[in-house]
Amino acid sequence: MPEVIKAGILGATGAVGQRFIQALENHPWFEITSLAASERSAGKTYDKAANWRLESKLPDSVKDMKVVPVDPKKVDADVVFSALPSDYAKTVEAEFAKEGFVVASNASAYRMEKDVPLVIPEVNADHLGLIDVQQDKRGWDGYIVTNPNCSTIVMVPTLKPLMQFGLESVTVATMQAISGAGYDGIASMAILDNVVPYIGGEEEKVETEPLKLLGEFDGTKIIDADIEISASCNRVPVMDGHTENIWAKMTQNPTPEQVREAFLNFNPGLGDLPTEPNPVLIVRDEPDRPQPRLDRNMGNGMGITVGRIREGIRYTVMGHNTVRGAAGASVLNAELLHKLGKL
């Protein structure tokens, strides 16, 4: 294994691409060696190509780097983090994997493909066994590993500890931040003083991705979890942080106190991944938490805060959508791959 792992970012100039730069800036294992974006940006230095919109300073280490096209021949890296639009990711991520790159993708293009791992390290690290299946089937030297949708990833780490009580069905209502739609995703005139009760394609993802994530890997395939999920997704005027109200039905009817204990005891024991939050689930007992503005940066944006656990079972969960729900999720996946010797 190399001492420093060379990391490329595909879609480096975009909203999630910038979060990748932030996540990798002082990373102990990864070093940014390539920044790739569209033809519009290629050839320019990063500071000229990108409109840096994060609160932190644009790192000096990338400011003068030349942006390259999204082309495996132009990218120098062991692992590429993909923050590309999904339709484009479908073609390009396969080209990179074919050329021997490890692709840690944040895009939805490959999430539900049967031979592609969809992974949250704290939930289903064993699904990485699909990498061998994928490489055998497709004849690729590299491979693709994906992380889930930002609403899915906030919810599923709370469902995992509920599986021990015989989780049967879940109803979820999301309140999703505007950053999830990208900088130009929703007009200010549409979202200020407003709630939009529709996010295209989101409910389908929130209802299907958890079944794969909570499913069992039998050595060749994932057997989906047998849970019924019903979702309503809403856009709310919050900058960052997706909040979700959840109703969970379990055959064993645990008390709120048992559920609280299960959340507190949820310790996947990965142990030594640099950006893994500890604890994964932060339990708040105040009646008015979690709140996105107060809780989204817990665990450097990787912690998931849960509260309002009541009879029913009902509770509220919240996590940072472009950190835990996007760039941070892909980086954590890559850290796990490195730890397992797959990168």
Ligand SMILES: NC(=O)C1=CN([C@@H]2O[C@H](COP(=O)(O)OP(=O)(O)OC[C@H]3O[C@@H](n4cnc5c(N)ncnc54)[C@H](OP(=O)(O)O)[C@@H]3O)[C@@H](O)[C@H]2O)C=CC1
């Ligand atoms: N896990 C999750 O739930 C989340 C996932 N996402 C996903 O992440 C991805 C990126 O989202 P976001 O950062 O908001 O998008 P942006 O529109 O902000 O950025 C898109 C990036 O892709 C590049 N790009 C676009 N089209 C092309 C092309 N044809 N060829 C090469 N490069 C191209 C852009 O380059 P340029 O600047 O040069 O145009 C830019 O770097 C999407 O798939 C989105 O769905 C986003 C948020 C959360």
